[in-house]
Amino acid sequence: MREIIKLDGIKRDFIVGDEIVHALRGVSFTVGEGEFVTIMGKSGSGKSTLLNILGCLDTASQGDYFLDGVSVRDMDKNQRAILRNRKIGFVFQNYNLLPKTTAIENVELPLMYNNKYTRDQRYARSVEALKAVGLGDRLEHKSNQMSGGQMQRVAIARALVNDPAMILADEATGNLDTRTSFEILVLFQKLHAEGRTIIFVTHNPDLEKYSTRTITLRDGKVISDESNKNVLDAADALSRLPVEND
């Protein structure tokens, strides 16, 4: 199995006033291609900090990080930006769609910063990505004309569109109700089944059973790293959820 992520003694310190906050205190693990990893832990345990480093939005104070075999430590801002553009798809808790902008335009955005794609290719790929998340019929809907679940689907399509090495999701279901959360989870499982590498941060213990591996953080350290032998089917769970009538 090809190694997508290799972390070696990652530390991240924040200086707040005269105090140093040790958000990560030496995190090491590897993630192979096609894994679906859930990162768990209490609030403040360092999950977001870790994910930001994985997503090349932030850099470690110490330690090495290899993404797809390339060391990220010595990269400058621009190289990291290119890496984010080509290798990483980010999904945020609050969707982060551009306001007053249609679904298709939002999804096209990462490709706008990549010269490789022509206008037609960009459009075709974005339509494909939106179809993959089940929004093939919502191309021209603006971000403020969609529900939370739909917005998160657009965000996932945007993360998918550049065919990244991995998809990073930070509390991607945090703002959604149970039913919609499961719909999103179904989507992630589908993407996983297609062979994508997914890192999924959540503090909801119910969700870890749907991934292949769970890494738990506490106080900036990994306290457990277990693979899940019995992966549950999110679609199944969704069908058994009580249908809300009001």
Add this chain to the structure above:
Amino acid sequence: MNFGNLFRIALKALSNNKFRGFLTMLGIIIGVGSVITMLAIGQGSKRSIQAEISEMGSNMIMISPGGDRRGGVRLSADDMQTLKVKDFEDIVEKCSYVSLASPTVNASGQCVYGSNNTPTSVYGVNLDYLEIRNYKVEDGDTFSEQDIKTAAKVCLIGKTVVENLFTNGENPVGKVIRFGSIPLKIVGVLESKGNNSMGMDQDDLLIAPYTTVMKRIQAVTYLQGITCSALSEDYTDQAIDQITKVLRENHKLKDGDSDNFEIRSQQELASMMTSTSDLMSTLLAAVAAISLIVGGIGIMNIMYVSVTERTKEIGLRMSIGARGMDILAQFLIEATLLSVMGGIIGVIVGVGASFVVKALLAYPIHIQPWSIILSFAVCTFIGIFFGWYPARKASNLDPIEALRYE
């Protein structure tokens, strides 16, 4: 970096905020518009002055009594009476570089015909004067040399005086009007010359033999001035030298004495007038340029606010792979688009306003292509210059900090 994509991104961002974009452009629109209008007015008046001067003949020389007027000292009556008919006659006789010469004596007064009357001036001159000042007789004839010799009570009449006195459309030629108490027979009507650049009506006058004005109207023995014309523009200086020599001799001035007369050439007057109008254009343009800069600061202001307001958007763009320079370029393109669009609208407004000024105020305007190109270039530069700082600020944002910004 793909310019086309960045352009599209910037355009999209602008179209999401059309009204604000318009407000931002307003400063530039007013700036460019006023630069163009002001320059058009300045250039227009300069041109009309030049046209008038060339029509008058650039070889005109004007001699007036009294010496140096330094310090604005009021001249005594004596000083104003130094020019005599003899001076004029000697200039005609002795100055080979002078081709035409005419004495001038003016008088103002009330002019009466029938029950109509109007205030006007009578210019006492000879026939050369008509040629020097380019007055033409439209109807009737000029007076004759004989009329000058006999101080005949005849005159030529300007169009404005005709309108004021002959209200029922009579032909003025042959009629007798009174200037003050002196009856003058109209021998000819002057062709209209319109207003001069100072806005003075050049048709509001009578022209009579200088002898008539001197003897019958003013009862004086001196001249108010002598108007000459050099052989050509190139001989103006020689002509002035000859005139100076003749007049100093006639006035018996010793070597150390200063002139008790003043000679000014049309050239001098022309350069004085154009430099005045140049100064005016410069001042107008400066005021307009300031408004252009204020417009630029407006762009900076809005761009600055919008960088702060769109911090989250910038964070998102960076998180999906926009580099600092992509963000920089986007904001610069936005600023440039605003200023270029503002510039285009400003040009239209400026040209439009110039024509409105021309139509409503009958003010001469002349739009020079370079003023359009210049103000356009300046406003583009201003857009980039003032867009740079906020764009720079945006591009230096840290992706996570920007994403977290609320």
